[in-house]
Amino acid sequence: MNIGEAARVxxxxxxxxxxxxxxGLIPPAERTASGYRDYSTNDVHMLxxxxxxxxLGFSVAxxxxxxxxxxxxxxxxxxxxxxxxxxxxxxxxxxxxMEQMAATLEHLATCCSGDNRPDCPILADLENPDDGDEPKxxxxxxx
Amino acid sequence: MNIGEAARVxxxxxxxxxxxxxxGLIPPAERTASGYRDYSTNDVHMLxxxxxxxxLGFSVAxxxxxxxxxxxxxxxxxxxxxxxxxxxxxxxxxxxxMEQMAATLEHLATCCSGDNRPDCPILADLENPDDGDEPKxxxxxxx
DNA sequence: GATAGGGCTTCCCATCGTTGGAAGGTCAAG
DNA sequence: CTTGACCTTCCAACGATGGGAAGCCCTATC
Numbered sequence: 360m361n362i363g364e365a366a367r368v369x370x371x372x373x374x375x376x377x378x379x380x381x382x383g384l385i386p387p388a389e390r391t392a393s394g395y396r397d398y399s400t401n402d403v404h405m406l407x408x409x410x411x412x413x414x415l416g417f418s419v420a421x422x423x424x425x426x427x428x429x430x431x432x433x434x435x436x437x438x439x440x441x442x443x444x445x446x447x448x449x450x451x452x453x454x455x456x457m458e459q460m461a462a463t464l465e466h467l468a469t470c471c472s473g474d475n476r477p478d479c480p481i482l483a484d485l486e487n488p489d490d491g492d493e494p495k496x497x498x499x500x501x502x
Numbered sequence: 503m504n505i506g507e508a509a510r511v512x513x514x515x516x517x518x519x520x521x522x523x524x525x526g527l528i529p530p531a532e533r534t535a536s537g538y539r540d541y542s543t544n545d546v547h548m549l550x551x552x553x554x555x556x557x558l559g560f561s562v563a564x565x566x567x568x569x570x571x572x573x574x575x576x577x578x579x580x581x582x583x584x585x586x587x588x589x590x591x592x593x594x595x596x597x598x599x600m601e602q603m604a605a606t607l608e609h610l611a612t613c614c615s616g617d618n619r620p621d622c623p624i625l626a627d628l629e630n631p632d633d634g635d636e637p638k639x640x641x642x643x644x645x
Numbered sequence: 646g647a648t649a650g651g652g653c654t655t656c657c658c659a660t661c662g663t664t665g666g667a668a669g670g671t672c673a674a675g
Numbered sequence: 676c677t678t679g680a681c682c683t684t685c686c687a688a689c690g691a692t693g694g695g696a697a698g699c700c701c702t703a704t705c
Contacts, residue, residue: 363651393701395652415600416559428610443611450604454597457558461593467571468586506680517664536672538681
C-alpha cells in the first residue's frame with residue numbers, strides 16, 4: 360500500500376512517516392517501480408506502535424530503542440530484557456503518578472460537588488509526593 | 503523565598519518559573535523592595551503541581567485550566583466538576599494505554615528471557631487495540 | 646488521451662515547551 | 676569588596692509536528 364493508505368490505517372500522518380523514515384526510526388520503505396513508497400502490514404504495525412508510544416510520551420529516541428529490540432536480531436537477549444524492564448519501570452512510575460493526579464482531581468470534583476465550593480485542595484494534596492526536592496526529573500521522557 | 507530557592511524546592515527551573523509567570527500560568531510573583539521575586543509555600547505548591555502535570559503530559563493550556571479551577575473563586579462549581587471529570591477521563595484512558603504497553607513489554611521481556619529470543623511480538627500484540635482504523639485521534643491527526 | 650488527485654522531492658515557516666546563552670545591571674552575604 | 680545570585684531583555688536552538696509551496700511524475704477515471 361502507498362503512503363497515504365498507510366497513513367490512514369496507521370494513524371500516522373504521511374508527513375510523519377517520511378520524517379520517521381528520514382530519521383531512521385523506520386527502515387526506508389520499499390519502492391514501487393515508479394518510486395512510490397510501498398508499505399506492508401508489518402510496516403503498518405510498526406507505525407501503529409510508534410503512534411501509541413508517542414501518545415504515551417515516549418520520545419522518538421526511546422521508540423527507536425524499543426523498535427531496535429525487535430529489529431536487531433543480533434542483539435543480546437539480556438540487553439533486550441534490560442531495556443524492556445527499564446521502560447516498564449518508567450511506565451509503572453508514570454501510571455502511579457497519573458493515578459495520584461486522578462485521585463486529586465476526583466477529590467476536587469467531589470469536594471466541589473455542591474454549589475458552594477470550598478477551598479479546593481488541588482495543591483495541598485499534591486505536595487506530599489516524593490519529588491520536588493530531588494531532581495530525579497526524567498521529564499516527560501521527551502528530549 | 504527567592505526564585506532560586508523556589509526553583510530548587512519545586513523542581514521547576516527559575517527560567518521556567520519566569521516563563522510561566524509571563525504566560526499567565528502563575529500570577530506575577532510578589533516582589534521584594536529590591537525587585538526580587540518572592541515566593542510563598544503556596545506558590546511552591548502551585549509550581550509542583552505544574553511540574554507534576556507537565557510530567558504527566560498535560561499541556562500548559564490544560565494546566566492553566568486546572569489551576570483556574572482552584573484560582574477562580576467566581577467559577578461555577580458545576581464547571582469545575584465538569585472539567586475535573588474530563589481530565590480524570592483522560593488520565594484513566596492514558597493509564598489503560600500505558601498498562602497495555604507495559605504488558606506488551608513484559609511479554610517481550612519474558613519471551614526473550616532465554617538466550618534465544620524468538621520473533622518478538624511487540625508489534626503483533628499492539629495491533630488489536632481499538633485505534634488505528636477509527637480516527638479518534640486526539641493526537642497527531644492525520645493532516 | 647485528458648484531467649484530477651495522489652504521490653514524489655525539497656524548501657521554508659510556525660508552533661509549543663524548554664533550555665541555553667549573552668549582555669548589562671542590582672543585590673546580599675561572605 | 677568580591678562573589679554569586681538575582682534582575683531584565685534578547686536571541687537561538689531543540690524535538691515533534693503541522694502547514695504550505697513548487698515542480699514533477701504517476702495512477703485512476705471519464
